[in-house]
Amino acid sequence: MQVNLRHKGSITILDIEGKVIGADALALKDIINEQIQMVESQGELGAKINIILNMERVQMMDSSGLGVLVASHTAIQRNEGNIVLLSLGGNVRSLIVMAKLMTIFDCYDTEAEAIAGIIFSNSSQDVK
């Protein structure tokens, strides 16, 4: 598995490639946690974590990988941030459906839609 990090404004995009299984799933967890900690340690009041996981090149994911997605979602929700999934391939999508997690995650087909989704979610939270 390889992970490439990109930033667009306050949004971090993780381009994930390969198989998110076994020890690699744990490595992905570390990368996401690092991003969470980085935003939290900056200490800006109201700084939110916004992450897009680009799954386009993920060949396969196992229950360890799925567990990382769920744990990251929970951690980021606590911060009122966003973690969204981009370009789910057939087998990863069916895995998420099988585990009944489709309603938990916001999934998008294009990066522009994912970014718009995060901006919209943040602005509607601010209104509240």
Added chain:
Amino acid sequence: MGERTEQVITLSLPSSMRHVDLLKVIVTEILKETDFTEDIQEQANRAVIEAGINATKHSNKEGPEKQTTFQLIFAEDQFNVAIGDDSEEATPEETETERVVRLSLPSSMRHVYLLDVVVTEILKETDFTEDIQEQINLAVIEAGTNAIKHGNKENPIKKATIEFTLAEDKLEIRIEDEGDGFTRKEVADPLDPENLLKSSGRGLFLMEACMDSVTYENNGTIIKMVKYN
């Protein structure tokens, strides 16, 4: 190197030349974990393949009912291989139409990808569709992770042993660990709304969803999974 950094992986293959590829793939992956230069890795790989071909072709006369066993012993700076051919009788459960591949791994999560590499190669030999191959691959990884993480508690001294039996009408996979076992009924349902957001506990569910049958034996330390053609 007095420390216990040495790892032993055992691979047992039917003596057929087409399994040499499987040996090559796994040796390549193992050598990547060592500190040898690429050139030395290439040399070591070639030597193992030569020895494997020798055992398969000459000692076992390419009898697929016979097994060739490779013990791959490696540390950061060492790589040893012990090869055993099977001049004795084949084990009784093996018939001419069944082929058995056996892999024994030290219980470390980093070896899960080795298991993935082996399963992928084995599945190439079957007639399963790509979708079904992906399902079987996932089930094997889940079962292997289960044995390594939950069964053997990632103790590298303990082995997770995975055996693939390829028959004409089915693929049977047997996974054994050296742990204390578990009771299937006591494992919580990951689809229960109160468990949906848990970060673990989906492995058995996925194995059962992906395979035609999954049975638990010997207090759950042996799991048998079957997929029919």
